Every structure is written in structure tokens, then in C-alpha cells.
Amino acid sequence: MRGLLKLSVRAVSCVPRRPCSGGRPPAPLGARVLTNPRDIFQHNMWDHVQWTEEETEEARQKAEQNSEEKIPVEEQSKYDREAHKYWDRFYGMHQRKFFRNRTWLFTEFPELLPPDEEQEQDLCSESGSREKQQPCGSCTLTSHMDTFPGQHAAFRILEVGCGAGNSVFPIINTIRSSKAFLYCCDFSSQAIELIQEHPDYDPAVCHAFVRDICDTTSPFPFPPESLDIILVVFVLSAIHPARRAQDVVTSLAGFLKQGGIMLFRDYGRYDLAQLRFKKGQCLSENFYTRQDGTCVYFFTKDEVHHLFSNAGLEELQNLEDRRLQVNRGKKVVMHRVWMQSKYRKPYLIPD
Numbered sequence: 001m002r003g004l005l006k007l008s009v010r011a012v013s014c015v016p017r018r019p020c021s022g023g024r025p026p027a028p029l030g031a032r033v034l035t036n037p038r039d040i041f042q043h044n045m046w047d048h049v050q051w052t053e054e055e056t057e058e059a060r061q062k063a064e065q066n067s068e069e070k071i072p073v074e075e076q077s078k079y080d081r082e083a084h085k086y087w088d089r090f091y092g093m094h095q096r097k098f099f100r101n102r103t104w105l106f107t108e109f110p111e112l113l114p115p116d117e118e119q120e121q122d123l124c125s126e127s128g129s130r131e132k133q134q135p136c137g138s139c140t141l142t143s144h145m146d147t148f149p150g151q152h153a154a155f156r157i158l159e160v161g162c163g164a165g166n167s168v169f170p171i172i173n174t175i176r177s178s179k180a181f182l183y184c185c186d187f188s189s190q191a192i193e194l195i196q197e198h199p200d201y202d203p204a205v206c207h208a209f210v211r212d213i214c215d216t217t218s219p220f221p222f223p224p225e226s227l228d229i230i231l232v233v234f235v236l237s238a239i240h241p242a243r244r245a246q247d248v249v250t251s252l253a254g255f256l257k258q259g260g261i262m263l264f265r266d267y268g269r270y271d272l273a274q275l276r277f278k279k280g281q282c283l284s285e286n287f288y289t290r291q292d293g294t295c296v297y298f299f300t301k302d303e304v305h306h307l308f309s310n311a312g313l314e315e316l317q318n319l320e321d322r323r324l325q326v327n328r329g330k331k332v333v334m335h336r337v338w339m340q341s342k343y344r345k346p347y348l349i350p351d
């Protein structure tokens with residue numbers, strides 16, 4: 001927990017914005033900026049907090065200290081090999097109660113909203129002239145599969161590591177009356193059961209399935225280059241950063257259409273969750289295992305950029321979102337660091 005008195009708050013004068021895809025409005029990355037430290041307990045969250053050098057150094061030292069003792073190498077492989085069992089146990093115990101619904105989803109990621117019919121027609125007529133290079137959403141994809149769930153959808157979204165559906169159900173309820181279709185997968189069969197048993201689950205708009213995204217050789221229930229959006233929220237952090245993450249992102253990128261976008265949100269370096277780890281829980285630099293055996297990595301902006309650009313995607317947004325979370329009752333402030341990024345598969349330029 002970091003103290004209020006030590007806190008220095010400098011407002012960032014302009015909110016970083018970048019144009020987003022599809023002519024939709026840019027995602028506002030939180031506009032609540034603390035300009036007067038005396039106002040701190042008036043809200044639960046403040047955006048764009050800059051850390052002083054002293055705060056950064058303090059965080060670096062805490063992370064260094066809690067990483068001093070690494071889990072012995074011979075024990076480490078079980079966290080990778082049995083990861084799905086730890087997550088199964090997690091969902092068996094917590095059911096749907098642990099994660100909150102992602103209320104920020106459509107504000108931060110308006111790209112998830114299916115294009116309206118007018119936009120869709122524009123896209124279709126555009127792609128008509130370059131049909132071979134850029135399959136449009138409503139064209140039938142027959143090259144690799146005869147039929148597949150969501151085949152006739154005009155807009156296809158995949159969420160990987162969807163858990164108990166904290167993003168899935170807000171998306172289902174938004175796309176229900178559109179021509180969009182959602183796929184969602186997790187390697188925890190318990191999590192997928194929770195989704196399939198939920199009263200809002202509707203196979204007409206959603207297909208939930210068990211899939212380990214580290215297993216890059218098993219097929220997905222849709223063809224390559226068939227997805228408009230892939231949502232990757234707090235899941236890459238659960239995967240071994242050095243051994244697995246790049247292969248996962250590269251293989252997922254193969255399922256995006258040209259112009260399709262990967263939307264990423266996850267833990268950032270020196271987030272409160274990292275600094276709270278005790279000694280003896282560190283697997284490798286900035287990668288830890290929790291008491292329940294699930295793992296978590298804390299990313300930097302450069303690492304995120306390398307992951308996605310090495311997969312052939314181009315940056316639309318890559319932000320480190322530093323916030324102050326305030327417990328007004330207990331008068332405590334906490335530094336949160338989240339990464340938020342959007343990377344697009346480039347269009348092929350015809351010869």
C-alpha cells in the first residue's frame with residue numbers, strides 16, 4: 001500500500017488519443033485527472049497519474065525484493081503443465097463471483113460494437129473490388145471449412161481466456177439483434193460450463209468452447225482470416241512470458257481478417273498486485289504464482305509492442321494506464337498499472 005503523503009500527482013495535460021478503426025469514436029482512456037491533491041478522496045479512481053522518480057524506484061526495489069527467492073526450477077514446470085487444473089479449481093471455488101463485469105469494455109474498446117448496416121455495406125462494396133485479398137464479413141468463407149458456427153455472421157469476435165464470462169455477457173447482450181457472432185474459449189472446462197449454463201447464453205449468437213491457446217496446433221472452430229476482433233483481456237499475463245506468449249499471439253493473429261484488430265488489456269509493470277507478492281512466489285522476472293497456483297506476469301509497453309508487432313500487427317494504441325484507486329472509507333490510495341493496446345492486421349496491398 002503506498003501512502004497518501006508520499007504521493008505526488010501531476011496531471012497529464014492531454015489525454016492520449018489515437019484514431020480508431022472503422023470511423024468509430026476514439027476510446028477515451030479515462031478523463032478523470034486529479035489536479036488538486038486535496039480532492040483525492042472525492043472519487044474512487046483517478047486517471048493518468050505520473051509517478052515521481054522516487055515512487056518508481058521504490059516500486060522497482062519492492063519488485064526486486066519479492067523476486068529475490070525464485071521457486072526452484074524443478075517445481076516450476078508444474079505451474080505450466082497443470083495451469084488448466086489450477087484455473088479449474090479457481091472456478092470450482094469462486095464460480096461467477098470473483099471478477100466483476102467489465103463495465104469499461106465498450107468505452108475503451110468501441111471496436112467491439114458491430115458496424116451498423118450502412119457501414120457494413122460500405123465495407124462490402126469496398127472489398128468487392130479487392131475480394132481476393134480481403135474477404136468481407138458477410139461473404140461465405142468456404143476455403144477451409146464447409147460449415148462452422150457463426151458462418152453467416154457479418155462481424156465475428158473471439159474472446160480468448162474468457163473465464164466465467166465477465167466480458168462475454170455484456171457482448172452477447174449488445175450484439176443480440178445485430179449480424180455479429182461471438183466465439184469464446186478458455187482452457188478451464190469449469191469456466192466454459194459456467195458460461196454455457198448462464199441464462200443469457202445463446203448459441204444463436206455465441207459459441208463457447210474449451211481450448212488451450214498455448215496449444216497452437218489444435219484447430220479452432222472457424223477458418224483462418226475470419227475474425228474481425230480478438231479480445232485478450234487479463235489472459236496473456238497468465239501464460240509463461242518467455243516460453244509461450246509470442247507463439248500464442250502469432251497464432252491468434254492468423255485468425256484475424258486483414259484490417260481485423262486485437263484488443264488487449266492486462267497487468268502493467270509495478271501494479272499493486274505485483275508489489276504485494278511475498279518472497280518465494282516468483283517464477284522468473286516479473287512472473288509470479290499466486291497461492292492458488294495460477295500465474296501472473298506484469299508487462300511493460302515495449303514488451304507489449306514486441307509481442308504484437310512480431311506477430312505482424314500494426315499499432316493503433318499502446319498505453320500504460322496508471323491510475324490511483326482510492327478506498328474512500330479506509331482513506332487508502334493504491335497505484336494500479338494496466339496496459340491497454342490495440343493492434344491491427346495490415347491490409348495486403350494488391351500488386
Ligand SMILES: C[S@@+](CC[C@H](N)C(=O)[O-])C[C@H]1O[C@@H](n2cnc3c(N)ncnc32)[C@H](O)[C@@H]1O
Pocket residue numbers: 083087099160161162163164165166167185186187188191211212213214233234235238239
Ligand atoms: C484472470 S482470468 C481473466 C478472465 C476474463 N478474461 C476476464 O477478464 O474476466 C484469466 C483467464 O485465462 C484463462 N487462461 C489462462 N491460460 C489459458 C490458456 N493457455 N488457454 C486458454 N485460457 C487460459 C484462465 O482459465 C482464466 O479464465
